Amino acid sequence: MSSPTNLLIIGAGPNQVPAIRLAKQRGYRVVVTDIDPKAEGFALADETGLASTRDADATVAFARQSHAKHPLTGVMTMASESAVTVAKVAAALGLPGLNPAAAWRATHKVERQRCWRAAGIAAPRFDEARDLAGALKVAEQLGWPVVVKPVDSAGSRGVRKVNSPAEMGAAVAEIAEHSKRPEFLIEEFLTGSEHSIEGIVIDGQVTWCGFSDRNYDNKEIYPPYFLEDGDSMPTTLAAGRLAEVQALSTRAVKALGITWGPVKGDILVAQDGPRMIEMAARLSGDYFCYETIPLHNGINLLEAVMNQSVDLPVEPAMVQPKFHQGVALRYVWPKPGKVKAITGVEAVRKLPGVHFFKWEPRWRDIGVGTVINPARSMGERVGCVMTFAPTRAEAIRIAETACRMIKIETE
Numbered sequence: 001m002s003s004p005t006n007l008l009i010i011g012a013g014p015n016q017v018p019a020i021r022l023a024k025q026r027g028y029r030v031v032v033t034d035i036d037p038k039a040e041g042f043a044l045a046d047e048t049g050l051a052s053t054r055d056a057d058a059t060v061a062f063a064r065q066s067h068a069k070h071p072l073t074g075v076m077t078m079a080s081e082s083a084v085t086v087a088k089v090a091a092a093l094g095l096p097g098l099n100p101a102a103a104w105r106a107t108h109k110v111e112r113q114r115c116w117r118a119a120g121i122a123a124p125r126f127d128e129a130r131d132l133a134g135a136l137k138v139a140e141q142l143g144w145p146v147v148v149k150p151v152d153s154a155g156s157r158g159v160r161k162v163n164s165p166a167e168m169g170a171a172v173a174e175i176a177e178h179s180k181r182p183e184f185l186i187e188e189f190l191t192g193s194e195h196s197i198e199g200i201v202i203d204g205q206v207t208w209c210g211f212s213d214r215n216y217d218n219k220e221i222y223p224p225y226f227l228e229d230g231d232s233m234p235t236t237l238a239a240g241r242l243a244e245v246q247a248l249s250t251r252a253v254k255a256l257g258i259t260w261g262p263v264k265g266d267i268l269v270a271q272d273g274p275r276m277i278e279m280a281a282r283l284s285g286d287y288f289c290y291e292t293i294p295l296h297n298g299i300n301l302l303e304a305v306m307n308q309s310v311d312l313p314v315e316p317a318m319v320q321p322k323f324h325q326g327v328a329l330r331y332v333w334p335k336p337g338k339v340k341a342i343t344g345v346e347a348v349r350k351l352p353g354v355h356f357f358k359w360e361p362r363w364r365d366i367g368v369g370t371v372i373n374p375a376r377s378m379g380e381r382v383g384c385v386m387t388f389a390p391t392r393a394e395a396i397r398i399a400e401t402a403c404r405m406i407k408i409e410t411e
């Protein structure tokens with residue numbers, strides 16, 4: 001009898017649970033690693049290892065031991081910024097995966113920008129700095145305002161808009177909270193519409209499967225942080241512009257040397273054309289790859305990437321749209337304070353066109369008395385609603401109605 005498919009999933013937090021559950025549904029033996037012994041995915045797995053998702057050496061050491069007892073078929077993650085860890089495990093054990101050097105270029109924000117500059121990919125003007133004096137010098141060269149980013153974070157953590165020299169000290173100090181590295185990135189601040197793109201690279205060929213308009217209507221409500229309030233599909237970009245953005249994204253993937261696996265990009269379309277903000281070699285978070293895109297067009301990239309990771313074929317039909325409908329994701333941002341009352345949740349869940357309303361993982365136990373602090377990153381959103389309708393406008397209307405119906409009174 002052949003042994004069952006044995007899949008290692010890097011990360012066992014709420015963002016990886018959908019992958020862990022899918023692997024279990026498929027009948028796989030599932031191994032997970034996480035630095036948190038209480039990670040909720042541990043309870044779902046067949047074998048667990050304690051290692052940070054960012055600690056490639058510790059994860060490789062654990063994977064080697066595990067592999068010696070129960071040979072692994074594949075390794076993957078979702079939503080976690082751990083492409084380098086995944087790639088190094090795959091390389092160490094001879095499993096399907098991306099070359100670790102490409103994973104590094106797709107993760108380290110300065111390396112990525114350097115690659116793109118060398119390849120002539122349109123992206124924000126940038127430079128790196130290591131301290132306050134260096135940061136001020138770079139900002140003077142780029143022109144104010146600028147955006148300051150840790151090189152190794154995700155989910156907008158530590159990403160700030162800096163308007164003037166007086167604000168730079170706090171931005172540089174915050175980088176250290178989010179980054180283990182001395183260098184950080186400074187970019188020119190751009191304005192325009194913002195978009196997510198996600199796809200899969202098979203034998204060096206990129207197939208784009210999802211493209212959304214990110215909702216940044218409230219981008220600067222908690223300055224200096226940027227807040228994304230969900231996204232909408234299909235895009236309202238004109239077909240020609242969309243094709244241009246997709247072509248730029250494909251060139252950005254190739255410039256990083258990504259020849260295998262998931263790719264997730266952030267694009268800003270400025271008045272004078274699109275710029276690549278980010279391209280990561282991993283599946284998206286925030287429901288995009290396994291809820292938003294499937295609800296919009298029937299493509300499930302989590303399924304496709306799991307196939308690829310365990311060396312099963314990704315049939316062309318798996319990455320082709322099966323239908324199109326409007327989808328919207330919007331978040332609930334209560335006024336910071338102590339919760340006095342919550343109403344409307346059950347009524348929202350019954351609304352036609354509501355796919356789900358969920359509390360974000362860290363707010364699952366929200367109730368009277370919970371204290372809500374002002375949001376500083378995406379991780380601090382409180383609840384979210386996903387809706388669908390024949391048109392995008394209708395899906396957005398339902399989502400906005402739903403968000404108004406959820407009342408979280410704070411004092």
Ligand SMILES: Nc1ncnc2c1ncn2[C@@H]1O[C@H](COP(=O)(O)OP(=O)(O)O)[C@@H](O)[C@H]1O
Nearest residue numbers: 124147153154155156157187188189190226278
């Ligand atoms: N140069 C820029 N100009 C304007 N906004 C930016 C710029 N860079 C990033 N942002 C905003 O900050 C968000 C997070 O930045 P990003 O580089 O994608 O980092 P992360 O890895 O944390 O997602 C982006 O989605 C965008 O809204």
Ligand SMILES: [Mg+2]
Nearest residue numbers: 155156266278
């Ligand atoms: Mg991003």
